[in-house]
Structure formats: structure tokens, C-alpha cells
Amino acid sequence: MESNEGEAQEKHVLLVPYPSQGHVNPILQFAKRLAFFGLKPTLAVTRFLLKTSPPEPGLVGIEPISDGFDEGGYAQAESIPAYLARFESVGPETLDAVVRSGKYKAVIYDAFLPWVLEVGKKYGLVTAAFFTQSCAVDAVLGHVYKGRVSLPWTEPELLLDGLPGLGPNDLPSFLSDPVDGPYPAYLQLVLNQFLGLEKADEVFINSVYELEPQEAEWMKKEWGAKTIGPTIPSKYLDNQIPGDTHYGFHLFAGADRCNEWLDAQPPRSVIYVSFGSMANLDHESMRELAKGLEITGKPFLWVVRASERGKLEENFNGEGKGRVCEWSEQLEVLGHGSVGCFVTHCGWNSTVEALAAGMAMVAVPQWTDQPMNGKYVEGVWGVGVRARKDENGVVRGEEIGRCVMEVMEEGDKSGEIWENASKWKRLSVEAMMEGGSSYNNILGFVEKYYGRVRV
Structure with missing residues (x-):
């Protein structure tokens, strides 16, 4: 399975998700795919999540980092901006300690955490952003980030390159109503995904090319993005990864399976x-x-x-x-x-x-x-x-x-x-099989930066 046994270090990759259920799961599943292709992935997870919901990652290693709220996580913060500011302050320091080991060749980071890019660049790592939302949503947000959409959008139809016609009720809620409640903080969070993105070596999206071809092409043209999904356990998709029967991380797990x-x-x-x-x-x-x-x-x-x-x-x-x-x-x-x-x-x-x-x-x-x-x-x-x-x-x-x-x-x-x-x-199944769109994009990343590590 391994071709360069004397260079084991060269196979390690670090993945850093935003610490919520909907972000940890897809990045953890992507890590399992990288393990299937011969890499040695490690997931950097906040201490609070590790304490409250210890994951069962299988072939994926775990490293703790801090969001500055080790006892209570997000709920401990006084507000959304306070949580994000504290995480951006404390996170790089604790992640730096992980990366400083010299074990990793690449870091794949949740686009919600653009500061990870700078930590990776500091140590000369290959850097890859990971977008957890659809190509369509990412494309709309990309247009907003580039100043092509005025907010709030209230006109009957929004026409943008790479997208179908969209009405106000079709848009992400931050765009049609960006000022009420928690929306300003969340809007800033999703737009910050594009900060420094041009410096990333790769951009990945949790989607299937065939689902969103024009949207995926726009993201590729603007950001060099590639689809690598769907990121769900192999048992329910292509059944190629032995033992990959569940996500291995549940914040709300219970015993009643019905x-x-x-x-x-x-x-x-x-x-x-x-x-x-x-x-x-x-x-x-x-x-x-x-x-x-x-x-x-x-x-x-x-x-x-x-x-x-x-x-x-x-x-x-x-x-x-x-x-x-x-x-x-x-x-x-x-x-x-x-x-x-x-x-x-x-x-x-x-x-x-x-x-x-x-x-x-x-x-x-x-x-x-x-x-x-x-x-x-x-x-x-x-x-x-x-x-x-x-x-x-x-x-x-x-x-x-x-x-x-x-x-x-x-x-x-x-x-x-x-x-x-x-x-x-x-x-969706075909995308993950040999020769499929997502399969080829994942394999391309592995071979470009790690060589042929799986036969």
C-alpha cells in the first residue's frame, strides 16, 4: 500500500474543522478518504469538543487545540463575535504548537477559519481551504465578497454568473436580511471564508460536480476550487472503505434508533x-x-x-x-x-x-x-x-x-x-468511484503533493 516507506513523515496531513457538528463531520469524512488513498490524516479538534463528545475517528488521528473556551465551548462566550475573536486569538497559538512538530506536509482548513492559512504558510505547509457548503452558496457569497451584490437584496430576481436566476427567498438569509439578530456576525463569518484564499494552494468544496456543474465551474474559474464530495460514510455511498459505517462524531447522540x-x-x-x-x-x-x-x-x-x-x-x-x-x-x-x-x-x-x-x-x-x-x-x-x-x-x-x-x-x-x-x-456514488469526478480530484491532490502512496 505504501511506496515510500522511508519517508513516512511525508504522508501526514492535518485537518482543522470549525468546531460544530455540521463542520466536523464532513472534514472528518474527507480525512478518512485521504487515509483510503494512503495518507496519514490527523484532525485538530477543540478541547471542549474532545471532552464532551470524544470522536471515534478510526484511521484518523486526533490533536487538541483551543478556542479559548475549553470548559464551555461556544455557549461560554458572551456573543458570536466574542467567540470568533477569542478563537482567532487563542487558536493560532495552540495550532502552532501542533504544526511545529514538523510532522505535517499539508494542512486542510475549514474556510470558516482563514487564520489557519497563515499558520500553515509560516511553516511552509501546503495549504488547502475546505468549503462545507454547496458550490451554489459559495458562488453567491463569492459574488458578495467581490462587491457585485448590494445588501440587503430585495429585487425580484438576482442574476449572477454561474447561477440560475434567484429570488429574495432563494438567497442565503444573511443576504436578504443582513442586519437583524445574529446575522451581521454570521454574514462576516461566511464572507471571511474568502480572506487570503488566493494564497491557498488548493480549494475544496463538499459537493459533487455533476450536481452543480455551472456553479462548480464558476468556483473553479474564480478560486481554482474542486469538488470532493459527498463526504458521508462509505457504507452509505460507495462501500470502498472498510469499517467506515458512521461519522464517528455526534454532539446529540442518543440510544433510541427506532x-x-x-x-x-x-x-x-x-x-x-x-x-x-x-x-x-x-x-x-x-x-x-x-x-x-x-x-x-x-x-x-x-x-x-x-x-x-x-x-x-x-x-x-x-x-x-x-x-x-x-x-x-x-x-x-x-x-x-x-x-x-x-x-x-x-x-x-x-x-x-x-x-x-x-x-x-x-x-x-x-x-x-x-x-x-x-x-x-x-x-x-x-x-x-x-x-x-x-x-x-x-x-x-x-x-x-x-x-x-x-x-x-x-x-x-x-x-x-x-x-x-x-x-x-x-x-453521487459514481463521483466517488474510480474515475469519478470527486475520486479524481482527491487522487490528484494526493499525487501532486505526496506522490503515489497507494497502489
């Missing part, structure tokens, strides 16, 4: 509902979602985090037709034969998982990149239906019910959605 309940349901009969690890629906939206599930009369599996459970009516279970749990192994659920619809907030990781599983979706986007992902689910990939908000900004139960029935009831529309879902599943 498998026995799913096994007892008819094929394609269950509505699976999950809004990820960060989305927080208000009480009214939770009640409307519950109402929508009851309207369908179908069995459902609804993942509601413990912190959100109080927003549901006591003992809500859809009159015996459904099940509410605090956690599920989402990839197992999406691949289960009884599931016939995924009601999702359209976080990029969840969207990629559904595409790779060939699962039809009802898109109920909340904020950040989710509105744009929802636009693509319905209007570009044709793998689902996007629920519309009313004049008060709430998705009503009747709308949820309508969308679910459109996806799950037999008919021309449902048939087209499932046919498209099957196509994107096939293309």
Missing part, C-alpha cells in the same frame, strides 16, 4: 422529520408542523432534540401513528425501505445525505444557506417540494400536508421526483 419501529412499517409509508443539530423552530412553527403530520394520516418519525421537546404538546404522537425521538442515525433512516419522505430544514449535510440515499424531500428551510438549498431541491434537482410560508412567515400545517402528499402519493409528480432522486443517488 429501527424496530421502522421495520414494522410498510414500504415508503413513513414521513421522516429532522431539522438538524442547530435549527430552532418557534412554538407556532412546531405546532403547525405537528398539525401537518396529523393531516397526512401517515406514520412519521420526528427527531426533536431534548432542548426543543417542550415546544410540543405533551404526549404528542399523532394519535398513535407516529414516534418522536431525540436522536436518530440519519443515514440509516434515510436508507430504510419504510421511509417515503424526508421533511428537512435543508442544511447542506442533510441535503447531501438525502441525495446520496435517493430520498425524496419536503424542504422547509429556516435560515443561513438553507433557503438556497431548498431552491435547488425543488427547482434545480427536482427531488422534492418546497413548502411556502404564509404572509406571517409561518409554514402552516395545511402546506406541510400538501407537500408531503405531493411527494408520497402516487402520480406523475411523485414519480418524477423519485426518478430524479434515483438519478442523483447514482451520480
